[in-house]
Amino acid sequence: MRDRPNVPIKPAVRRTTLAVDVVVLSPRADALAVLLVRAPVGAREKWTLPWDAPQPGEGLEDAAARIASAALGTAPAYFEQVGTLSDGRRHPGEADVSVGIAALSPASADAPMEEAEWFPLAGLPALAPRHRTVVDRAAAVVRQRVDQSPLAFRLxxxxxxxxxxxxxxxxxxxxxxxxxxxxxxxxxxxxxxxxxxxxxxxxxxxxxxxxxxxxxxxxxxxxxxxxxxxx
Amino acid sequence: MRDRPNVPIKPAVRRTTLAVDVVVLSPRADALAVLLVRAPVGAREKWTLPWDAPQPGEGLEDAAARIASAALGTAPAYFEQVGTLSDGRRHPGEADVSVGIAALSPASADAPMEEAEWFPLAGLPALAPRHRTVVDRAAAVVRQRVDQSPLAFRLxxxxxxxxxxxxxxxxxxxxxxxxxxxxxxxxxxxxxxxxxxxxxxxxxxxxxxxxxxxxxxxxxxxxxxxxxxxx
DNA sequence: TGACATTGGTGACGAATTGTTACTAATTCG
DNA sequence: CGAATTAGTAACAATTCGTCACCAATGTCA
CATH class of the missing domain: 1.10.10.10 (Winged helix-like DNA-binding domain superfamily/Winged helix DNA-binding domain)
Structure with a gap:
């Protein structure tokens, strides 16, 4: 570690590309399951998390509700941020920054839309590395907060x-x-x-x-x- | 709530402006204190959280370490994301999206740099609304996680x-x-x-x-x- | 019809954990 | 020296927790 020059930073915003990646969780067949959507043909992986960019003026949780609804057919009951990622891992839309959001949906919720499917957490197909990390974080956060927050009731x-x-x-x-x-x-x-x-x-x-x-x-x-x- | 057209989203990233806002916390004079830096002349508030945009290829926590070091003179021992905000509240640099990061610094750390000062959490000066929210979240997260994570030792x-x-x-x-x-x-x-x-x-x-x-x-x-x- | 398997629900007791009191230890101050 | 102050702990009481044992209400099937 060498000396750092003693000059104040002149802060400035920077333009980047942003995505909201949603991990919809629900108990299915005695296991926690994640909702995945079929990726466009030609993508490196067959499946992705539901994701999109927030619209102008749209809050992150609002975006997550819209994105999850499009895949699930109905809005999940609960959302929680699980961390924002900006590392080298590949995102399916090449976003620089991903906001990961866990969404909880009761077991009784309707079947997902056509292009979407439930996969048990333990048996996921290949995902883009960024999405893989988001899923792991969502699972960890949900498991860790279960006795601080009424998460279980949202499932x-x-x-x-x-x-x-x-x-x-x-x-x-x-x-x-x-x-x-x-x-x-x-x-x-x-x-x-x-x-x-x-x-x-x-x-x-x-x-x-x-x-x-x-x-x-x-x-x-x-x-x-x-x-x-x-x- | 009306019917939503049953068409899949075509996801796409969107360009936004991003800032990392850092809440450096440290025990000072028997209270939790936050490190603030003097805002440029002409700004609406006199003080702001240390903030900047991440550099290209720089991780969010790395950016937080750089930003905190510039204000504190030394790098804090621990970083934790406290949530990403994208709402109407004003950011001092007009960033669309803010990643809030709590940084913990031991009581013994050296005095801050010239343009920075410690303020007790209970007696903060006026801050831009976005920064006010980030501070509140950081305090809440730190207080809530104190028995799940060795936060106290980092102070x-x-x-x-x-x-x-x-x-x-x-x-x-x-x-x-x-x-x-x-x-x-x-x-x-x-x-x-x-x-x-x-x-x-x-x-x-x-x-x-x-x-x-x-x-x-x-x-x-x-x-x-x-x-x-x-x- | 009447055992019995199956799932729901609870009382009670000993073990473990936690809250509290009260004490001992090592130091400075005057 | 004794009082004041901070550190550290033994021991007991109160509470909580893990477990076992049991009763209740239903379906199944001989």
């Missing part, structure tokens, strides 16, 4: 059984959870409320349906947790 | 006392922590190791110095926590 229809909810958590966390503990913790969290409806799915006792209805929490904050330092 | 010199560390956590969390609980939790986390050195600061018993040295954790993962849903 379920408006009413759901507690077993459904637990299954989504297990999908996101990648491990089994204990039924009684899960329910006790959920109870204490005041995040859901029961409805009058019951869901009967063939065998077994019918399950009560719940809806996401977070209430004010008792203010008792806990000490620090040095947990979860996964890196 | 301290390489060796520090446990009281110093606790003070940083209290600064970030905005509440007092209990000494014995804090130390017990830290012990169990295997994140720090003692050094041979001791720090004497005038009155009171000297404190042992520790360094950040995370070790592999025992794999026992816990159940879900529905905690921290602050929204």
């Amino acid at each position: 379920l229809p408006p009413t759901f059984t507690l077993s459904d909810l637990q299954a989504v958590y297990e999908l996101l966390l990648g491990r089994r959870l204990h039924k009684a503990s899960f329910r006790r913790a959920l109870q204490a969290s005041y995040l859901v409320e029961p409805t009058d409806e019951w869901h009967s799915e063939g065998r077994g006792r019918p399950a009560q349906l719940f809806r996401y209805a977070p209430r004010k929490r008792r203010g008792a904050r806990r000490g620090v947790r040095f947990d979860l330092f996964t890196e | 301290l010199p390489p060796t520090f006392t446990l009281s110093d560390l606790q003070a940083v956590y209290e600064l970030l969390l905005g509440r007092r922590l209990h000494k014995a609980s804090f130390r017990r939790a830290l012990q169990a986390s295997y994140l720090v190791e003692p050094t041979d050195e001791w720090h004497s600061e005038g009155r009171g018993r000297p404190a042992q110095l520790f360094r950040y040295a995370p070790r592999k954790r025992r794999g026992a993962r816990r159940g879900v926590r529905f905690d921290l849903f602050t929204e």
